[in-house]
Amino acid sequence: MVATPIKTQPRLTIQTDDITPDTTAIRSLDWDRDRFDIEFGLQNGTTYNSYLIRGDKIALVDTSHAKFRQLYLDTLKGLIDPKEIDYLIISHTEPDHSGLVKDFLELAPQATVVAAKMAIKFLEDLVHQPFKKQVIKNGEQIDLGQGHVIEFVNAPNLHWPDTIFSYDHKTGILFTCDAFGMHYCSNATFDEDLKAIEKDYRFYYDCLMGPNARSVLSAMKRMDQLGEINTVANGHGPLLRHNLNELLDRYRNWSEAQTKAEKSVAVFYISDYGYSDRLSQAVAKGITKTGVAVEMVDLRSADSTEVHEIVNRSVGIVLGMPPSDSNQEDIVTNMGTVLAAAKEKQLIGMLESYGDNDEPIDPLMTKFREAGLKPGFPVIKLKDTPAEADYQVCEESGTDLGQFLTRKDLVKQMKSLDSDLDKAMGRLSGGLYIITATKGDVSSAMLASWVSQASFEPPGLTIAVAKDRAIESLMQVGDRFILNILEEGKYQSLMKHFLKRFKPGADRFAGIKTQTANNGSPILNDALAYLECEVSSRMECSDHWIVYSQVELGRVSNPDGLTAVHHRKVGNHY
Incomplete structure (x- = not known):
């Protein structure tokens, strides 16, 4: 194991560890980070995990945050000549994992980028130059040789619409990026000390995965069809090995409890526009605190039939505003589907995503109200880049909406005065x-x-x-x-x-x-x-x-x- 410090503040270090004889973890340790995407605070920093798999062919799974650019690239070059890497597998395109893709491709132009269709489109816009690419779907495989057959699992919304898991049939390692992770920075590569990490593991789930509980269970159902999983190589925090079954069971139990809620709210956002995803996630977290379930839906990638079904079974709708000049067919179609499927007595909440070009809220809110929907919280209009207080407003707005939806149950409970x-x-x-x-x-x-x-x-x-x-x-x-x-x-x-x-x-x-x-x-x-x-x-x-x-x-x-x-x-x- 090697730890290389960089003499600047905040403290940034790189740690490498061979987690099997031919699989190396490259962990970027961000010791002093105290906020993650502003919306929730961190007590123990965080890590950004990347992995190198060596067969007859070689694959790199994810990169790192841009703040680690030189440190990460120097470390990678110390492990292998980047020109020997055949595949770059991108689990999802959130910048803390894909932030160095362009830099990597400059060093390794021969590498084929492997990702979901949405992710490839995003990376094309990010890199702005041709690169080799391979779009993969659920169940497809890449054979690296020497038994390293990598099978891909579709895991949308965990917590990015384009998320995929990668399973190595030889080692039993499942690479999961955000899922089953935690914001916890330490020199421990694995989860030996369950007591030390469990509070951060739960807090991370509540903030990012709880609002996507249905997606968690869908992904875990697909995971059950793989071979034996002996290690979860996540994107943040220690890898799961020593307490693997216990920690996976916790995700399953927490998610099953969320999905058993009698009422659910559809939260619509756009993953790569403004702050739509982060603000919507904060609203969703507030809703789930009241015992009401949430279904997170990306307007850019969702199927219109699915959007109609989700709106139909929801008691409330939250909409993060899309760009006003959007000409993407999926967004326009899905916006129309949400409005057409909305029905009387549902609650509606709307927020600007501060993408500098948001669709005006007031005219759309008028249409929803004319359709018989009632405001679940005052519209959230942002005039500047979201700060901590803005995310708190979003969370409290979600809680208000959830409490409004459960008030009849509370009143009924309060009237039960005859119980001894x-x-x-x-x-x-x-x-x-x-x-x-x-x-x-x-x-x-x-x-x-x-x-x-x-x-x-x-x-x-x-x-x-x-x-x-x-x-x-x-x-x-x-x-x-x-x-x-x-x-x-x-x-x-x-x-x-x-x-x-x-x-x-x-x-x-x-x-x-x-x-x-x-x-x-x-x-x-x-x-x-x-x-x-x-x-x-x-x-x-x-x-x-x-x-x-x-x-x-x-x-x-x-x-x-x-x-x-x-x-x-x-x-x-x-």
Whole structure:
């Protein structure tokens, strides 16, 4: 194993490791990256993984991020003369994996680029010069010799429309790019330490794969038809080998739970236009937090019959606006299909994708409303490159839409007052608290009563946070927040304020006196006491996350004050 540092900030290193005698992993380690595509934060950096397979012929699977250009190309040339490489397999064309394709082809013009049809078209526009190409479909194979027969698996939407997996029949390695990955940077090539990586593995799934749960299950069904898989060579993080079956089963179970939802929303986007895919993904993540399923659909590549069927079975539609001057037949046809298939009482949400030339929202929204659809959230209009706060607005908008779709179930549940169990559960009382958190440019707050001290040394506490709460995204492992403890007899105004329903992206602290804690989060001046906390672990409990946090600092403003107590009649809702 070789690790070569580059003496610049952020820290970028290259690691190579022979994962079989004739398969080498080239891992670009981005130690300090703290955001990925802006929309979600990283605690442990990330990696971009590429692979070299040697048979009688030689294949390179994916390249790397452009920030690693010189380091990656020097490392590759140290392993092999690029002119000896016969195939460049591109799993999908997202820039963090295909960012060096043009550079590679300048070194290896003899190589044949192997990819899905959509990917080849994208690469032609990227490279701007002729190159050898081979379009592959599901089940097709390339024989590299010496037993290395590479079989391709179609895996669209994981998480790019043109994604393919590549399976080496000799070694049992499945190359999956984004799927089954995680943003976790370490010198460990494999997944020996399950405890260290599992939170990042789940967070990655929730952000990128959860909204594509149906596609996950379709891809895994195709995977089952391959031979034995003993290693998943993913595109981000450690490779899966030591805990392979456990981690694959988690994907299957999480995805099956998502697809069992009674209601689903169709989210339409365009993969390579503006920020359509990333903004739509943030909306989709917000929807799935409410227990409503999502089907992500690329308007550029989807079949119009499929679009019609998806709209027909959905209770809501979200549309990332396409370019106004688009002359691509698929986009025009599918836009017309969405409008024609939309039906009365569905919810509609629309957002600009900031591609500098978005189709105007208002005229199209008018057409949907004339067809009887109701707005699921206020239209999202961007005037600049999306920032953290914009992605938070998208996520909160998706959550609002999902909550609107599930409100009848909640009302029905709230009316079930004759259950002895519900009445007994309601006798569990708790204090009244307000959780406040800031991460980057995003701040949020939540009224809480399910809080309990959980440890003495180090001092720690647990909080139950509903999955559909906006602040849940700011309470991942490593995040910091403030637990504001409310005072008996003096909490009413704060409680009334934070019980309000805020619009997506609204300032939850407008009109509230605050000061900034050491950890950057707001302290409420009128609270009885506050505790500065850092999230240490999370446990999933159906509709809530149990968040265990260590307490780093605390102060009391009124030594004689008592904590406000919350009593409920029933235990089936707040």
